[in-house]
Amino acid sequence: MLDELRELYQEVILDHGRSPRNFRRLADPAHHAHGQNPMCGDTLDVYLKLGADGTIEDVAFEGKGCAISMASASLMTETLKGRQITEAERMFDAFHRLCTEESFDAATAGVDEDALERLQVLAGVRAFPVRVKCATLAWHTMKAALEGGATVTTE
Amino acid sequence: MLASTSRTAMNDEGRHSVSFDVHRVRDDFPILKRRIRGRPLVYLDSAASAQKPKAVLDAMQVAQETIYANVHRGVHTLSQEATDAFEAAREKLRAFINAASADEIIFVRGATEGINLVAATYARKFLSAGDEIILSELEHHSNIVPWQLLQAEKGIVIKVAPIDDDGNFLLPAFERLLSPRTRLVAVTHVSNALGTVTPVRAIIEAAHRAGAKVLLDGCQAVPHLAVDMQALDVDFYAFSGHKMYGPTGIGVLYGKKELLATMPPYQGGGEMISTVTFAKSTFKEPPHRFEAGTPAIVEAIGLGAAADYLTALGREAVRAHEQALLAYASQRVSALPGLQIVGRAAEKAAIVSFVMEGVHAHDIGTILDRAGIAVRAGHHCAQPLMERLGLAATARASFGLYNTMEDVDALADALKIVREIFA
Numbered sequence: 001m002l003d004e005l006r007e008l009y010q011e012v013i014l015d016h017g018r019s020p021r022n023f024r025r026l027a028d029p030a031h032h033a034h035g036q037n038p039m040c041g042d043t044l045d046v047y048l049k050l051g052a053d054g055t056i057e058d059v060a061f062e063g064k065g066c067a068i069s070m071a072s073a074s075l076m077t078e079t080l081k082g083r084q085i086t087e088a089e090r091m092f093d094a095f096h097r098l099c100t101e102e103s104f105d106a107a108t109a110g111v112d113e114d115a116l117e118r119l120q121v122l123a124g125v126r127a128f129p130v131r132v133k134c135a136t137l138a139w140h141t142m143k144a145a146l147e148g149g150a151t152v153t154t155e
Numbered sequence: 156m157l158a159s160t161s162r163t164a165m166n167d168e169g170r171h172s173v174s175f176d177v178h179r180v181r182d183d184f185p186i187l188k189r190r191i192r193g194r195p196l197v198y199l200d201s202a203a204s205a206q207k208p209k210a211v212l213d214a215m216q217v218a219q220e221t222i223y224a225n226v227h228r229g230v231h232t233l234s235q236e237a238t239d240a241f242e243a244a245r246e247k248l249r250a251f252i253n254a255a256s257a258d259e260i261i262f263v264r265g266a267t268e269g270i271n272l273v274a275a276t277y278a279r280k281f282l283s284a285g286d287e288i289i290l291s292e293l294e295h296h297s298n299i300v301p302w303q304l305l306q307a308e309k310g311i312v313i314k315v316a317p318i319d320d321d322g323n324f325l326l327p328a329f330e331r332l333l334s335p336r337t338r339l340v341a342v343t344h345v346s347n348a349l350g351t352v353t354p355v356r357a358i359i360e361a362a363h364r365a366g367a368k369v370l371l372d373g374c375q376a377v378p379h380l381a382v383d384m385q386a387l388d389v390d391f392y393a394f395s396g397h398k399m400y401g402p403t404g405i406g407v408l409y410g411k412k413e414l415l416a417t418m419p420p421y422q423g424g425g426e427m428i429s430t431v432t433f434a435k436s437t438f439k440e441p442p443h444r445f446e447a448g449t450p451a452i453v454e455a456i457g458l459g460a461a462a463d464y465l466t467a468l469g470r471e472a473v474r475a476h477e478q479a480l481l482a483y484a485s486q487r488v489s490a491l492p493g494l495q496i497v498g499r500a501a502e503k504a505a506i507v508s509f510v511m512e513g514v515h516a517h518d519i520g521t522i523l524d525r526a527g528i529a530v531r532a533g534h535h536c537a538q539p540l541m542e543r544l545g546l547a548a549t550a551r552a553s554f555g556l557y558n559t560m561e562d563v564d565a566l567a568d569a570l571k572i573v574r575e576i577f578a
């Protein structure tokens with residue numbers, strides 16, 4: 001029992017859950033979306049600042065939720081800063097597969113393998129299907145922000 | 156507070172300890188033999204839905220194997236027998252809540268439908284713009300949203316009676332909300348999120364003095380307490396079968412006969428009419444007027460069996476057992492470092508909501524599940540209450556008659572593991 005739990009609640013996750021990085025509102029975000037997980041009441045806001053060439057110049061978030069959702073949002077902001085929008089969208093797909101597919105292979109995902117490797121700490125949610133939504137909430141919200149805002153829910 | 160609850164529990168236990176043997180009672184519930192991830196199931200989520208005793212499961216199966224047919228519409232033997240069993244279930248529910256007449260027992264899908272029925276018939280007919288309804292901060296969404304729908308339609312006013320930080324219903328503040336425009340008070344009897352037992356007698360008396368009717372949401376009360384419609388003098392009372400060890404898809408709306416008689420139908424269809432012509436239809440008397448269509452026949456029979464089961468165990472014996480569990484669980488949980496019980500009302504049913512410093516309720520729920528312990532984590536369909544308490548979510552252990560002191564120990568041990576993981 002403890003092994004699987006320790007696999008889910010790795011030190012990196014507990015650390016990011018306790019002290020999330022880029023946890024702030026961007027002053028003048030070009031892109032923003034609000035995400036919520038109605039089942040558990042988790043909410044978060046993702047802010048993005050984009051450069052003229054499609055680079056994500058800054059990305060930040062605010063919200064309340066479980067260790068998994070906070071850590072995932074925190075790691076996402078670290079991962080995406082400085083990347084191209086198109087790559088962020090590919091990483092969204094890759095991250096989703098990482099959280100759900102047992103046989104997922106980072107090498108075949110067509111995105112920066114090292115970045116994906118850092119997100120690998122969240123793969124523990126595979127053993128906890130009801131928690132997948134917690135891990136993916138930030139990414140869905142980020143995608144909604146890129147696509148023009150509004151509110152997303154994980155229902 | 157705690158001292159007084161545990162004192163009553165012990166007195167009652169003194170009287171009932173011979174008759175209430177929880178380990179024998181557990182044998183009545185087949186699912187309690189399940190193992191979850193290799194560990195014995197510790198089911199602490201009865202407030203969401205209670206497990207079913209064999210008496211209920213058997214009653215439903217036997218009914219389907221021996222007397223099943225549609226009700227109220229056949230000349231044949233089976234239909235007559237099914238009708239008799241269905242109406243016998245109604246009588247069992249009457250006795251269970253001591254209503255004056257079985258005609259005051261309306262079978263509905265559950266508490267949600269019962270409350271919606273009152274909103275759609277009684278309140279829609281008798282309330283108009285500017286009339287007031289009083290709810291409380293403790294309410295489940297199912298006793299908030301139907302009134303908001305009516306508010307949008309009719310312009311009624313919704314007032315909310317406050318609680319204190321411990322979750323106690325504040326009677327004087329409630330009384331100050333009563334006005335000549337108050338038509339209905341719709342409050343919970345027991346809070347599903349905190350366990351608070353509200354002072355229903357005083358609420359009903361004050362409301363009646365002000366000329367208002369009272370609807371109680373009894374969903375969380377009937378599994379734990381003996382309720383008596385005549386003694387309470389309540390106007391409407393709604394509850395769900397599945398929380399009192401009966402099946403899903405069935406529940407009861409109690410309504411005083413003289414009120415039901417004034418109310419228009421809820422839905423139209425078969426079963427609820429006397430005559431139908433294209434020019435005009437006439438409707439049956441209550442309760443059948445409010446039961447359009449083929450009802451949940453087998454489920455009603457199962458609910459009747461659940462009422463019999465609780466009665467046979469002894470309502471007071473069940474209450475005493477659960478109060479002892481509540482006292483012990485409150486003590487064990489609050490003794491853990493960083494843990495805080497949410498909801499410390501003077502009178503509570505066996506529900507322990509809590510938060511742990513630095514750990515979200517959802518993470519607690521996941522870790523407890525790995526230990527075979529089922530609890531609920533979240534807002535418990537009571538978002539306004541969570542907001543009032545300044546919380547996003549709590550973890551909730553809710554106890555039933557089949558829980559044991561060992562279950563409480565398992566909970567406390569697993570909460571220590573949560574602490575270790577998040578240390």
Ligand SMILES: Cc1ncc(COP(=O)(O)O)c(C=O)c1O
Pocket residue numbers: 202203264265266267268295297298343345346347372374375395536
């Ligand atoms: C206090 C309370 N009221 C109403 C309900 C709604 O019951 P149901 O979903 O069975 O209609 C519940 C169940 O969650 C409850 O706990």
